[in-house]
Amino acid sequence: MGQRIVVIGGGGGGLGAAGGAKAVDPGAEVIVFTEYEDVAYSPCGIPFVHGKEIPSFEALFLADKQAYVDAGIDIRYNTTVTSIDTSKKTVQVLDGEPVAYDSLVIATGFGYANPGVPGGDLDGLYYVKNIREAMEWDKRLDTVKKAVVVEAGPLGVEMITALAHRGIETHVIDPNPWALGEVADPDIVELVHESWTELGVQMHWNTTLEAFLGDDKGSVRGVMTSGGEIECDLVVVATHKVPNNALAAAAGLKTGSTGGVIIDGGMKTSAPSVWACGDVCEVPHGLGGLPLQGLTGSHAYAQGKVAGANAAGGSRTYNPVYVPWGMVAGKWMIGGVAFGEVTADALGMPHVIGIADGISRARYYPGVKKVRVKLIAEPGTLRLIGAQMVGGEGIKERADFLGVAVKTGLTLYDLATMENVYSPPIGALNEPIAVAAQKGIAASKAT
Ligand SMILES: Cc1cc2nc3c(=O)[nH]c(=O)nc-3n(C[C@H](O)[C@H](O)[C@H](O)COP(=O)(O)OP(=O)(O)OC[C@H]3O[C@@H](n4cnc5c(N)ncnc54)[C@H](O)[C@@H]3O)c2cc1C
Secondary structure, three states: OOOEEEEEOOOHHHHHHHHHHHHHOOOOEEEEEOOOOOOOEOHHHHHHHHOOOOOOHHHHEOOOHHHHHHOOEEEEOOOOEEEEEOOOOEEEEOOOOEEEOOEEEEOOOEEEOOOOOOOOOOEOEEOOOOHHHHHHHHHHHOOOOEEEEEOOOHHHHHHHHHHHHOOOEEEEEOOOOOOOOOOOOHHHHHHHHHHHHHOOOEEEOOOOEEEEEEOOOOEEEEEEEOOEEEEOOEEEEOOOEEEOOHHHHHOOOOEOOOOOEEOOOOOEOOOOOEEEOHHHEEEEEOOOOOEEEOOOHHHHHHHHHHHHHHHOOOOOOOOOEOOOEEEEEOOEEEEEEEOOHHHHHHOOOOOEEEEEEEEOOOOOOOOOOEEEEEEEEOOOOOEEEEEEEEEOOOHHHHHHHHHHHHHOOOEHHHHHOOOOOOEOOOEOOOOHHHHHHHHHHHHHHHO
């Protein structure tokens, strides 16, 4: 038997690591521990099954258990790792013997921040994560008339839309003045708010959660907020993601300001023979190096590939990130990359803005949709430092493209003269990115 690589975690990070390790050393023994009953499903699809856009949970499974057996990856389901001993190079599993490793990858992911208010043990508080639990909650949603979503971060936004599509009276409470308040600008989110209003969503901004309220059977009957009481049958707790770092911290691994495990450019931790990946660790922002934690499944998977490959003896690098993001919110798609106007202001970064309202197809082509693009650039050089978008289609592709534009240092001048595809069913003559860049250049000259 070759070297033994142990991976803790069966999410995108852990499975990326297992595959990355096997790619470098096919003879390695790779063991993956997960607390869950399954691996290889997409948690990202759960809100859309709840919203009935996807007909069943079965569609979210990406591979069956035999596929991992065939790939030589030994997955230990329903198995909790309780501690790591980095000097003996072992992990301890609940009710089991210590398991030795040559290399270890920690991919224990995220949890939702504890709301820290009374009533946290009531029945009816839904933390969306595990697919088996989601299947049970989905049956219950058939009986729910009124729901509250706590916080409109990325998952909250998807759940608000899903519950409203399901015909449930949906309330959102959030301490920020608008949805996605930590990343998105108000002039981008305003269309989403309008769309939620059309769907009957009741929004309570600048509102904090004070307590979950229960009935005499121990079930939730409402929430108390800084703006008063809201009755409901169900609460989706979509507080911000925090790193599930207890195992790593107890083993003495260094954690950073976000609580994420600190890694180097090869995803190696401060402990010998231990790598980490995914939402349990923090990675540097490509513009300025600010540590970021709790990114996305695609980041977790890519980091896992690097961590696993290096744990098996490879020498791959994971580069700083620029974080293109996007999602469906109400009837719109919303997205961006790197810094928005609000985050740039909060970080004290001077900037120039170019904003344009355009269209996704030729104006006469059926199904044409609005697309708003906002570009944020450094004064003087007009180097792009971020973008924000909302529209009916084509947001993901623009976010991905602008991610590369930020990463490679493109300027508004480059974007103002970009070539673009014009084909009536898929693209308009004037690309909104180019128009936004032209407006940004004009704004920079006017100041
Ligand atoms: C509802 C939902 C929607 C999402 N939507 C998107 C999306 O649209 N796009 C996107 O890119 N990403 C999405 N994500 C992904 C997500 O936000 C994370 O970024 C991603 O899941 C992180 O992957 P990870 O492998 O780091 O951790 P996780 O997915 O959190 O996995 C952690 C793993 O560690 C295991 N584990 C933890 N502790 C132990 C222990 N002590 N012993 C054994 N096993 C342990 C767990 O069983 C689990 O398998 C979504 C996630 C959810 C839940």
